[in-house]
Amino acid sequence: MRFFTTNRIRNHMKILTKGEYYGSQNSESSFNGVLLSQYTYLTDRTDWHYHENPYFMYVLSGNMKDCNTKTSTQCPAGSLMFNNWQEPHYGSKHSDRASGFHLEFEKDWLAKNGIVIDLWEGSQLIQNPKLHFLFANIYREFVMSDKLSPVTVEVLLLQVCDALSHVKQSNANENPEWVANLKEILHYDTSELSLHYLSKELNVHPVHLSRAASKYLSMGLGEYIRQQKLKKAFPLLLDLSHSLTEIAYQTGFSDQSHFNRVFKRYFGTNPKAYRKMMMKSF
Structure with missing residues (x-):
């Protein structure tokens, strides 16, 4: 029907x-x-x-x-x-x-x-969050649109396709029940996402959790959490009603300095400069 x-x-x-x-x-x-x-x-x-x-x-x-x-x-x-x-x-x-x-x-x-x-x-x-991170970088190239943007976008697109194939393959596997619960926590929980906290919530030994997570998340647990925080930060940066300090705390960073360091590692610039550049498109 x-x-x-x-x-x-x-x-x-x-x-x-x-x-x-x-x-x-x-x-x-x-x-x-x-x-x-x-x-x-x-x-x-x-x-x-x-x-x-x-x-x-x-x-x-x-x-x-x-x-x-x-x-x-x-x-x-x-x-x-x-x-x-x-x-x-x-x-x-x-x-x-x-x-x-x-x-x-x-x-x-x-x-x-x-x-x-x-x-x-x-x-x-x-x-x-890896796909969100890649799309944030593609959007940055779209806004900048300089002579290096075509090749940069093509590389990022191939990374998007590769990441999608890994996500699909992971989803098709027989995953333990705690994996779905882990993803739910990482996507929606605003608590401080420490290994101890996750282990307690999932009732999974921290050593096993640390070793097994990369198999089901396609990256290490710490990397996934950092990218998850940046995923949440990106739309907030496009909303000028949120200060950078507010964004840092809302996305789970310990302070704005920590937010700045992690953000610069991934985007090559600080959140303030990134926000200024992105707002050109609005």
């Missing part, structure tokens, strides 16, 4: 071709078969539609909801949503102002780089 409903919806909806989205386009750049664009979302709800190419939507500001034939997904600022090609869906806006950064792959680019389009079946909310 769902198959029939999906095809009936698709037969009576609009297909959005390359670079076409609902909303008002602020800027757009093309990098060898990959299209980057930033949009302000204007309507409370779009029509049912699907896209010619697979794409990612990174919510820069506001609250969105993505709805397809199977589920509805809340997408507040900082959310990273993947929508596959020919996936019927519609979007709705749940705040006065909302905007997003889109990254769209042409099928030729995927084929040229040996990436199977079925790598990403369906639509899904991406939680892995």
